[in-house]
Amino acid sequence: MSAAKRVQQWATFARTWHIFDCKWQDPYQSAEVIKKYLLGMHKPIYHPMNDCGDVVVCINSREIALRGNDWRQRAYFHHTGYPGGATWTLAWEVHNKDPTMIIKKAVYKAMRGNLQRRHTMQRLFIYPGEEIPEDIVQNVTNQIRQLRLVPTRLDHIDEEEVKKFPKVMDYPTDYVLK
Amino acid sequence: MSNKNLFLKSAFVRAPLQNGVGRYVCQLQRIVLKFCKSHGASRGIRDFIEQDLVDFSRQNPGVVVYLKPRRHRGPVLVAEYLNGDRVWMSVHNKTHSEITKWMEVLRTQQGDVAGARLKKYQYTDYPSVQGPWTPFTFKDPELNVATLPDPKFGANNRLSVSATEKLRLMFEKQKISEKDMKIGE
Amino acid sequence: MVFLTVANWVRARGPDEFWRKRRIFRLAAHYIGRRRNCYSVAVRNVHRALVYATKARKLKKQDMKDLWNTRILAACEQHNITAFSLKEGLDRANIMLDRKSLADLAAWEPQTFKCLAAVAQEKLRLDGFIDGTDKKEPTGINLNLKDVMLEAWLKEKK
Numbered sequence: 001m002s003a004a005k006r007v008q009q010w011a012t013f014a015r016t017w018h019i020f021d022c023k024w025q026d027p028y029q030s031a032e033v034i035k036k037y038l039l040g041m042h043k044p045i046y047h048p049m050n051d052c053g054d055v056v057v058c059i060n061s062r063e064i065a066l067r068g069n070d071w072r073q074r075a076y077f078h079h080t081g082y083p084g085g086a087t088w089t090l091a092w093e094v095h096n097k098d099p100t101m102i103i104k105k106a107v108y109k110a111m112r113g114n115l116q117r118r119h120t121m122q123r124l125f126i127y128p129g130e131e132i133p134e135d136i137v138q139n140v141t142n143q144i145r146q147l148r149l150v151p152t153r154l155d156h157i158d159e160e161e162v163k164k165f166p167k168v169m170d171y172p173t174d175y176v177l178k
Numbered sequence: 179m180s181n182k183n184l185f186l187k188s189a190f191v192r193a194p195l196q197n198g199v200g201r202y203v204c205q206l207q208r209i210v211l212k213f214c215k216s217h218g219a220s221r222g223i224r225d226f227i228e229q230d231l232v233d234f235s236r237q238n239p240g241v242v243v244y245l246k247p248r249r250h251r252g253p254v255l256v257a258e259y260l261n262g263d264r265v266w267m268s269v270h271n272k273t274h275s276e277i278t279k280w281m282e283v284l285r286t287q288q289g290d291v292a293g294a295r296l297k298k299y300q301y302t303d304y305p306s307v308q309g310p311w312t313p314f315t316f317k318d319p320e321l322n323v324a325t326l327p328d329p330k331f332g333a334n335n336r337l338s339v340s341a342t343e344k345l346r347l348m349f350e351k352q353k354i355s356e357k358d359m360k361i362g363e
Numbered sequence: 364m365v366f367l368t369v370a371n372w373v374r375a376r377g378p379d380e381f382w383r384k385r386r387i388f389r390l391a392a393h394y395i396g397r398r399r400n401c402y403s404v405a406v407r408n409v410h411r412a413l414v415y416a417t418k419a420r421k422l423k424k425q426d427m428k429d430l431w432n433t434r435i436l437a438a439c440e441q442h443n444i445t446a447f448s449l450k451e452g453l454d455r456a457n458i459m460l461d462r463k464s465l466a467d468l469a470a471w472e473p474q475t476f477k478c479l480a481a482v483a484q485e486k487l488r489l490d491g492f493i494d495g496t497d498k499k500e501p502t503g504i505n506l507n508l509k510d511v512m513l514e515a516w517l518k519e520k521k
Contacts, residue, residue, distance in 0.1 A: 019332075044473070
């Protein structure tokens with residue numbers, strides 16, 4: 001292999017580090033996107049047997065959004081292996097205990113169960129907040145686009161901005177605001 | 179390690195040392211014609227030996243030709259090549275013209291080509307003109323100087339226009355048109 | 364032994380038992396242990412392998428199709444075009460490339476693929492075609508067409 005070809009090979013199979021902001025994102029839908037980057041399915045050179053998966057760093061996993069009443073209703077199952085060792089933990093309990101767990105499990109479930117899965121998971125970094133270790137930040141060269149827009153709260157917008165915003169109609173005088 | 183190649187080896191199309199580009203070296207080194215002098219199955223090969231063999235060896239001085247008559251055995255061609263391949267071929271009941279063609283095949287091929295399955299029917303040293311795809315091929319150059327995470331690169335840019343935004347647009351348009359009206363007056 | 368009834372013929376499988384077994388052993392040559400050395404075990408495994416091989420002939424084609432689809436989708440996402448509109452646009456522009464060639468172009472000749480995506484998008488725009496699968500407004504990379512003749516060629520009635 002000539003030197004030029006060798007460099008070409010390095011370039012083609014170079015690992016990129018992506019960052020993904022989980023703020024206000026549905027973990028189960030984002031998992032499909034993250035999975036694609038972890039497995040390298042976003043590259044036209046993809047093949048299940050070549051090692052072209054990238055690294056994904058998830059931040060703000062504490063601020064994920066579940067749909068409907070999933071926080072109260074969704075249960076995570078675990079079995080210790082002993083009789084009577086089954087436990088069902090609700091999503092909010094899991095999230096209180098470990099804010100990275102829900103997104104981690106979602107990505108793990110999104111991938112096919114094969115020998116590669118656990119090694120692929122090693123390339124996923126999840127952080128509950130904005131703070132990331134310095135050695136990881138300096139590797140990041142790309143950002144994955146979020147699926148949903150992060151809504152801005154009304155009380156976080158300037159008073160003047162709110163006043164300038166066009167009104168469709170005024171409330172009637174006898175209307176009682178809750 | 180798998181030994182799936184026990185049935186049939188697989189290989190790529192190739193010419194040894196770019197044979198045929200500029201110069202050609204006949205890869206066939208030695209050919210042995212085994213036949214019976216009396217048996218009917220050797221009829222074709224006997225005809226070939228009588229009529230064409232002298233011409234064949236004259237035209238190919240680099241090929242050693244052996245004749246091996248043997249009693250009541252089937253007729254056989256054995257060809258040996260520069261790369262050490264040995265091709266054994268039965269020519270039982272083959273006619274004169276068939277044997278002529280098979281001799282041509284054995285003479286021109288560059289080894290035991292029938293002993294390998296071709297993985298691809300084409301081969302190139304230069305698979306790409308523009309250079310193969312790399313993660314950097316279509317990368318946005320702005321990302322090189324951006325400090326990530328940045329909402330500019332992180333926000334979804336493929337959402338359809340929301341109702342609020344549509345109303346906002348209508349409002350802005352209306353304001354502009356009102357301004358124009360005033361200027362017109 | 365003389366066979367007098369038809370029932371006895373059932374067990375007789377021909378005179379060349381050695382060669383019959385040899386044929387099976389050839390196919391079992393790459394197995395491990397008794398599967399390659401004992402005929403009764405080998406023949407079962409060889410038959411199963413042949414059944415798998417028969418099924419795999421079809422599966423291989425499906426797998427390749429899936430792989431090409433994944434690659435084309437990946438390449439399309441880079442150029443902000445859906446795989447559906449790429450196909451629709453290329454069909455309308457009379458560019459009849461199959462999945463394999465498109466996937467090969469995406470990996471080996473990426474600039475060509477970019478142009479193809481641009482052609483497809485331009486053709487759809489000229490035809491006023493609305494991609495039903497992509498309700499979103501593509502606002503990403505703007506694929507500029509610099510070729511003047513191309514527009515005339517796309518507008519031609521085909």
